[in-house]
Amino acid sequence: GQQVMQIPQYQHVQEGEDFTTYCNSSTTLSNIQWYKQRPGGHPVFLIQLVKSGEVKKQKRLTFQFGEAKKNSSLHITATQTTDVGTYFCAADTGRRALTFGSGTRLQVQP
């Protein structure tokens, strides 16, 4: 089936550096959601994007939905140790169900 590709798989940053993860699909997405999973935890909903070119901010987190609605990104400004975890995008690829990307694991060194 159609997949949602996420890059990078892993990123290690120094505290205070920025971080970006990208989510790509070959098909147009009706919506995309982002989740965060802390080590040993379960996915927790962050945000949903629906409109072409949409940009949403949550404090240091900025989420974008591409103009063609085939890609999305999550950018964290000035990372903190509390940002550690795996970030997943999830989108409806036509199955009327969410398909999760493989995630980007973020490690932040103090």
Added chain:
Amino acid sequence: EAGVVQSPRYKIIEKKQPVAFWCNPISGHNTLYWYRQNLGQGPELLIRYENEEAVDDSQLPKDRFSAERLKGVDSTLKIQPAELGDSAVYLCASSSVTFTDTQYFGPGTRLTVL
């Protein structure tokens, strides 16, 4: 408000044994999901219920997996017999109405098959 409840949290079984997982969604949520998450991967949908009806079970290995959601509230996922490759975390989630709504995940059941 209570979140999604799952039990047990951990389960270790021998291969070929049966195992069952239980999930109680957030009160009032019509849609319930069972996901399997392998190490280092994103959750993979096994089955989705809208009320009592299984509306998407295309990824459920039906030869050994079964699920039910009686009365449209809590749900049970069963594996019989378990295989080594079934070792994973089994996550239950619920959402208010449909799959585009926010999904709230439970803590998961970590299954180890020896």
